[in-house]
Amino acid sequence: MIGADAIIKCLEAEETEIIFGYPGVAICPFYNSILESGIRTILIRTEQNAAHAASGMARMTGRPGVCAVTSGPGATNVITGIATAFADSIPLICITGQVDSALLGSDVFQEADITGAVESFVKYSYLVRDVNDIPRIFKEAFHIANTGRKGPVLIDIPIDVQNAVINKFKYPEEINMRTYKPTVKGHAVQIKKVIKELGKAERPIICAGGGVLLSDAEGELRSFVDRHKIPVVSTMMGIGVMPSEHPLYFGMVGNNGSAYANRAMNESDLLIMVGARVADRAVNQPGLITQGKILVHIDVDPAEIGKNAGPTIPLVGDAKHIFDDFVKEDFECDHQKWLDTLQKYKTEMGRKRTPNPEYVDPAAFIRELSLKMKEDGIYVADVGQNQIWSCAYHIVRKGKFLTSGGMGTMGYSIPAAMGAKLADPERQVIAVCGDGSFQMSMMELATMRQHNIPVKIIVLKNNYLGMVREFQHYSYQDKYSVVDLSGSPDLEMIAAAYGMRFLRLSSMEGAPEAMEAFLENDESFLMECMIDPMDLVR
Amino acid sequence: MEMKKRIYSVLVENRSGVLCKVAGLFSRRCFNIDSLAVGETDDPAVSCMTIVSSGDDHTIEQIEKQLNKKLDVIKVKTFKEAQSISRELMLIKIKYNKNNRRDIMEICEIMKAEIVDMSKHLMIIQICDMPDRIKLMLKLLQTISIVEVARTGTLALPKCTENGD
Numbered sequence: 143m144i145g146a147d148a149i150i151k152c153l154e155a156e157e158t159e160i161i162f163g164y165p166g167v168a169i170c171p172f173y174n175s176i177l178e179s180g181i182r183t184i185l186i187r188t189e190q191n192a193a194h195a196a197s198g199m200a201r202m203t204g205r206p207g208v209c210a211v212t213s214g215p216g217a218t219n220v221i222t223g224i225a226t227a228f229a230d231s232i233p234l235i236c237i238t239g240q241v242d243s244a245l246l247g248s249d250v251f252q253e254a255d256i257t258g259a260v261e262s263f264v265k266y267s268y269l270v271r272d273v274n275d276i277p278r279i280f281k282e283a284f285h286i287a288n289t290g291r292k293g294p295v296l297i298d299i300p301i302d303v304q305n306a307v308i309n310k311f312k313y314p315e316e317i318n319m320r321t322y323k324p325t326v327k328g329h330a331v332q333i334k335k336v337i338k339e340l341g342k343a344e345r346p347i348i349c350a351g352g353g354v355l356l357s358d359a360e361g362e363l364r365s366f367v368d369r370h371k372i373p374v375v376s377t378m379m380g381i382g383v384m385p386s387e388h389p390l391y392f393g394m395v396g397n398n399g400s401a402y403a404n405r406a407m408n409e410s411d412l413l414i415m416v417g418a419r420v421a422d423r424a425v426n427q428p429g430l431i432t433q434g435k436i437l438v439h440i441d442v443d444p445a446e447i448g449k450n451a452g453p454t455i456p457l458v459g460d461a462k463h464i465f466d467d468f469v470k471e472d473f474e475c476d477h478q479k480w481l482d483t484l485q486k487y488k489t490e491m492g493r494k495r496t497p498n499p500e501y502v503d504p505a506a507f508i509r510e511l512s513l514k515m516k517e518d519g520i521y522v523a524d525v526g527q528n529q530i531w532s533c534a535y536h537i538v539r540k541g542k543f544l545t546s547g548g549m550g551t552m553g554y555s556i557p558a559a560m561g562a563k564l565a566d567p568e569r570q571v572i573a574v575c576g577d578g579s580f581q582m583s584m585m586e587l588a589t590m591r592q593h594n595i596p597v598k599i600i601v602l603k604n605n606y607l608g609m610v611r612e613f614q615h616y617s618y619q620d621k622y623s624v625v626d627l628s629g630s631p632d633l634e635m636i637a638a639a640y641g642m643r644f645l646r647l648s649s650m651e652g653a654p655e656a657m658e659a660f661l662e663n664d665e666s667f668l669m670e671c672m673i674d675p676m677d678l679v680r
Numbered sequence: 681m682e683m684k685k686r687i688y689s690v691l692v693e694n695r696s697g698v699l700c701k702v703a704g705l706f707s708r709r710c711f712n713i714d715s716l717a718v719g720e721t722d723d724p725a726v727s728c729m730t731i732v733s734s735g736d737d738h739t740i741e742q743i744e745k746q747l748n749k750k751l752d753v754i755k756v757k758t759f760k761e762a763q764s765i766s767r768e769l770m771l772i773k774i775k776y777n778k779n780n781r782r783d784i785m786e787i788c789e790i791m792k793a794e795i796v797d798m799s800k801h802l803m804i805i806q807i808c809d810m811p812d813r814i815k816l817m818l819k820l821l822q823t824i825s826i827v828e829v830a831r832t833g834t835l836a837l838p839k840c841t842e843n844g845d
Contacts, residue, residue, distance in 0.1 A: 445745035
């Protein structure tokens with residue numbers, strides 16, 4: 143057995159079923175050994191998307207997504223995907239081929255110091271120097287990626303290590319790392335303190351972040367808030383923690399969120415932030431969430447607590463464990479008056495739009511589409527105006543809402559949707575992007591076709607990089623610079639070229655029929671919606 | 681904001697690349713490094729980094745938390761200068777002449793420094809002392825022509841206390 147075989151054995155032991163990647167000479171031993179295994183390989187069309195697809199898969203399965211690329215440009219291309227996963231704490235294992243160990247550091251063909259280059263975007267990285275370390279390293283890597291605050295782990299393996307004979311393969315059962323023991327169980331004293339404050343609070347609110355979804359704690363959180371009638375708002379990454387139309391859910395906070403959600407958070411007297419980083423897009427003025435209120439900050443990463451806002455009660459631990467402990471506590475509270483106030487804000491402060499009837503109204507379109515799609519369907523939003531409209535108008539019922547929140551990486555939706563579809567082929571998966579973000583991942587239509595991944599794609603087309611245009615509208619008095627997307631291809635011809643069904647919708651007239659045709663069966667489909675180029679998300 | 685000085689004694693896995701990861705953390709998050717000294721401990725698998733840094737209360741706390749987050753970091757101890765025994769070693773090469781040789785030797789005597797090497801016009805002085813005294817030594821030798829200086833940066837351990845910690 144050689145190193146490459148050992149890697150495959152490790153992946154099998156971790157129950158990896160699918161790998162996204164792009165081969166090159168330095169990773170060829172691995173791609174040769176994988177032929178003998180049952181692991182399915184998906185040839186992605188650019189390495190960045192291998193990481194995005196693995197991210198989409200990880201967010202569905204709760205296990206690390208795996209991608210494998212070659213040395214040099216293969217490895218450097220994957221960095222944006224790794225950084226995107228890191229910003230949203232998505233567990234990934236990224237395997238990179240490397241030049242021969244003896245040549246390391248001599249700047250030979252396709253050599254890149256990838257462990258050095260990704261240092262600030264990975265939870266951890268390895269450069270494998272001894273073939274006999276492979277089992278231990280993979281065991282540790284999967285453990286690190288998917289415990290504590292999750293994140294990407296990169297394993298760089300020189301070609302000679304992949305080809306070296308391994309003495310004895312044994313996949314370790316235990317992990318022995320003296321430096322890594324994340325705290326998952328909340329401190330009992332801190333939990334009691336939170337419960338005591340909840341008993342006293344008149345206007346409590348929970349702000350749920352992506353950490354709740356990552357720890358699979360939606361059920362625990364929902365049963366806790368249902369029982370005590372505590373209202374919930376979410377960050378962008380926390381969309382889906384509560385069903386959108388749940389009576390206790392009051393929308394997304396932040397400068398792209400709804401006014402009533404922000405008001406609810408700011409007027410509360412007890413704010414419980416859980417699995418959220420308190421970063422600038424969600425909490426523009428950290429002062430507002432600490433002044434005149436008790437701030438409880440729950441996070442599995444102690445470094446996040448107090449980084450952007452100093453909490454009254456810090457609580458380190460995994461959301462699932464902590465809400466499990468909360469549910470066991472008994473206390474009395476009545477927040478009906480507070481809930482009535484929030485309901486009033488929601489009715490009065492909702493977004494008001496005056497859509498241009500000559501175009502498709504993205505708000506109405508997204509709302510209707512989310513009601514027509516399957517209840518447990520997966521909605522993947524890209525980055526740009528499409529993302530903000532999706533956050534505001536998509537209705538999550540039993541499905542998931544996936545997007546790149548922390549890094550805001552354009553082009554995320556199509557590869558992530560592919561990963562999601564492969565993770566759960568029975569579920570309907572829709573990627574919604576703009577004409578800018580679509581063209582950043584357009585090459586993956588070939589991957590969808592080659593590997594039969596029937597993702598449905600909506601392109602909200604306005605011939606602009608809309609979000610930047612909107613920023614230039616407000617901040618530069620409509621002096622537009624480098625946002626015109628003229629020259630974009632005819633999407634009908636693109637769809638035909640890749641053998642996809644296609645439909646163009648020019649206004650809301652005929653929209654219901656178009657959506658039904660788009661959703662009717664499990665085939666890949668490209669739908670272009672012409673939207674008003676001057677439309678604004680705010 | 682008040683800047684406070686802190687000494688971080690950081691035990692890390694003695695592996696290649698760890699120094700780079702720790703130093704990179706400081707630069708990426710805009711934390712200061714006043715000095716950094718690294719060496720093996722009694723356990724060859726463990727190195728000790730002594731990092732002197734300064735910042736406001738928030739930064740001081742973040743440095744410790746971010747260091748703890750690094751997977752190669754075994755333990756972080758943060759202490760004030762007053763709570764520690766700190767030392768620095770400096771080697772200083774100077775050009776001397778007949779007229780100032782006596783003065784230099786007197787300074788060395790007062791400062792408990794040693795002349796460890798000498799040629800016709802050059803000498804190397806060695807001093808191992810508290811960081812403030814090292815600064816003073818440099819100041820005292822300022823009038824003499826300094827050729828080269830090498831310093832270890834501060835090394836520190838928390839003071840011995842009654843409970844033996």
